Amino acid sequence: MKDKRQLIMEATLFLFAEKGYEGTSIRDIAEKANVNVAMVNYYFGSKEKLFENIVKLKSSTTRLQLDEIASNKSLTSIEKVEMVIDSFIERLFTHRVFHRLIHQELILNQREALQCSIVDNLLPNASIIKQVIETGIKKGEFKKVDVESTIATLIGTINQILLSKKMCNRLMGKPDDYVPYEDAKFKKRVSVHLKQLMHAHLSNK
């Protein structure tokens, strides 16, 4: 049987992403994790500390793939961008529950400290892409685009698709009960779109 700490964190992650921080009660969490209410405060001290624990744990595993791509010297800039796109899509789609949770916190302006730690954890990823694009521009492989806005487009497109299932399905012409995030075809579609988009936007053919 699983560690209760872990059971609680998994249940919390799921419920927070589904119903938000304020919308989820400790009793909800305890029920979902099949533990006594008191266990949550026993292991984590408080609801807010439980939240911080989850964010820290989940954030610690990030950023490895991106670094690898950026530092690979046998790739052209556009190849790197394409790999970054696939890496991003794969990562965000897989961790979409957590992704939705941290974006709820970003949109909300409460819990300043937590928001800072989220931004600090997300930004290095953006910086790697930034570096890739800037290098491409210096080498003359890319046009002189607005690098920061281009990153906003990359991340924003994926977020637009990822953060609201209902909106995504309606926008992409799918039925309401369709679950796009587990469909490999759908992932491929987003990947192809972003690669075409970035190629047209960046490449100095």
Next chain:
Amino acid sequence: MKDKRQLIMEATLFLFAEKGYEGTSIRDIAEKANVNVAMVNYYFGSKEKLFENIVKLKSSTTRLQLDEIASNKSLTSIEKVEMVIDSFIERLFTHRVFHRLIHQELILNQREALQCSIVDNLLPNASIIKQVIETGIKKGEFKKVDVESTIATLIGTINQILLSKKMCNRLMGKPDDYVPYEDAKFKKRVSVHLKQLMHAHLSNK
């Protein structure tokens, strides 16, 4: 002196967008609007109905400009896209507080009915853009792109910039206390980026 109904709705809009639905109490609202707690339920019946009232009121004023652009026959498709971009940026930047609020609701999966009415109100705008792009493709002015994904890029880019000030500033290389949304230069920057992007992505030069 202003109508109390309106005072309550304005205070609610501000607080909901700032602290979320669950994070805002009726007492918070009453204090901000300088009215008695009982006034909220007296005028609106319940917290949830108050929410619905705000969404309906704010949504009713949408969609007029976009229709005008789409049906203007003296414009080329790319000109229409450019005008849609500016119209979108202007609109979302101006109503960014409300915009943040409804996106909180979209990301959360509670309050199904409210989510539906939000999607129903946002989607027609997307459909107009869709129609513009599809017409451009049929006329041969545009490449055969993934129309739905292209719209996700358009909206997603603006959302990425609009929904979190902290993330926006860090991403765009601005100091933390900078307020991008009231800076005309910043709006211009986003507009220029999106137009360049869409031109490269769509145009069949």
Next chain:
DNA sequence: AAAAGTTAATTAAACGTTTGTTTAATTTAA
């Protein structure tokens, strides 16, 4: 190996607040 002792894990119940909402009384306006 059994018993006793010690710590950790787990529980049901209660704590004091805060929540959205309602009541019943009072003031204001028509």
Next chain:
DNA sequence: TTAAATTAAACAAACGTTTAATTAACTTTT
């Protein structure tokens, strides 16, 4: 005089958290 607007106070329910008692899991001692 009548209806609408406004108020302070109270309502029950739900909240995060704590308590005090009990069980389980190890250690140590015999």
